Amino acid sequence: MRYRELYNGVKIPMLGFGVYQIPKYEDAKQAVLAALKTGYRLIDTAQGYMNEEAVGVAIKESGIPREEIFITTKLWIQDFSYDGAIKAANLSMERLGIEYIDLLLLHQPMGDYINAWKGLEKLYKDGKLKAIGMANCYPHVLVDLCETFEIKPMINQVEMHPFFQQQLNIDTMKEYDVVPEAWAPFNEGLHDFFNNPILTEIGKKYGKSAAQVALRWNIQRGVVVIPKTVHVDRMKQNIDVFDFTLSDEDMAQIKLLDIGHSEIVNHFDPQWIKSLHTWRC
Numbered sequence: 001m002r003y004r005e006l007y008n009g010v011k012i013p014m015l016g017f018g019v020y021q022i023p024k025y026e027d028a029k030q031a032v033l034a035a036l037k038t039g040y041r042l043i044d045t046a047q048g049y050m051n052e053e054a055v056g057v058a059i060k061e062s063g064i065p066r067e068e069i070f071i072t073t074k075l076w077i078q079d080f081s082y083d084g085a086i087k088a089a090n091l092s093m094e095r096l097g098i099e100y101i102d103l104l105l106l107h108q109p110m111g112d113y114i115n116a117w118k119g120l121e122k123l124y125k126d127g128k129l130k131a132i133g134m135a136n137c138y139p140h141v142l143v144d145l146c147e148t149f150e151i152k153p154m155i156n157q158v159e160m161h162p163f164f165q166q167q168l169n170i171d172t173m174k175e176y177d178v179v180p181e182a183w184a185p186f187n188e189g190l191h192d193f194f195n196n197p198i199l200t201e202i203g204k205k206y207g208k209s210a211a212q213v214a215l216r217w218n219i220q221r222g223v224v225v226i227p228k229t230v231h232v233d234r235m236k237q238n239i240d241v242f243d244f245t246l247s248d249e250d251m252a253q254i255k256l257l258d259i260g261h262s263e264i265v266n267h268f269d270p271q272w273i274k275s276l277h278t279w280r281c
């Protein structure tokens, strides 16, 4: 496994395992156990995924020392206040059965995220959180909060894949020493992702699938990836991306796939924002 160093010295695996949309306890537990057995050492969950307990039990049952596993979780908007964030972070630790969280993210830059961030800063200073970050920040939002917060985010987790490349966001993160992390590195399968002719053709040269090419492309851009699957053969496939290198020509071809917007969520749709505010977990 390759690692990337955050600006505070914490090392994050370049490839992890996402557990969104595995809400059933046993399914989530088995998926995480299988992922750990396959070699994944970063698990990405969230209070909103309703599976922190299952993740925690799988980690314990795996027998792998706690310090070898990088655990990310996220807080939802409902808890965005100073006290609310501290309480929610403690609840996550309780559900996960752990004494500290490797990376805690605020799931959306919405609501009172300024005071929630102050709560995270307090827990970070106390050593309960090894790293803190944001999710879903577009570049203008990221600049604003980096100029506002006492402690800058170490990570910005955003949607990033060949159809939505977010190069300006990556450039902005670089300016502030924030590490980019890609959610939905496969566009959740949309746009006939796994049969894309360009990704498939490039993959043929290296004996790799479209999925592996997409992960490798992000990793070569310095982006941490957290693909999700409940299938063991795909877990093995998705982690097997460290034995080939895409050429400059491959990278240039993939660049042409960018459509410049998300097909999964629309953060510019007022009704979508309203629905995120009313959702509870």
Ligand SMILES: NC(=O)c1ccc[n+]([C@@H]2O[C@H](COP(=O)([O-])OP(=O)(O)OC[C@H]3O[C@@H](n4cnc5c(N)ncnc54)[C@H](OP(=O)(O)O)[C@@H]3O)[C@@H](O)[C@H]2O)c1
Pocket: 017, 018, 019, 020, 021, 044, 045, 107, 135, 136, 157, 158, 182, 183, 184, 185, 186, 187, 188, 189, 194, 211, 226, 227, 228, 229, 230, 231, 234, 237, 238
């Ligand atoms: N911060 C945020 O707001 C946010 C939002 C969304 C996601 N995330 C995080 O990012 C992680 C990944 O994103 P995601 O789960 O939304 O989508 P994704 O990883 O882009 O795609 C997952 C889909 O791809 C399929 N798949 C996985 N590997 C495959 C392969 N090698 N070949 C063919 N199909 C494959 C999976 O099916 P099977 O499971 O059936 O194999 C699943 O349907 C999440 O699990 C979560 O941890 C964060």
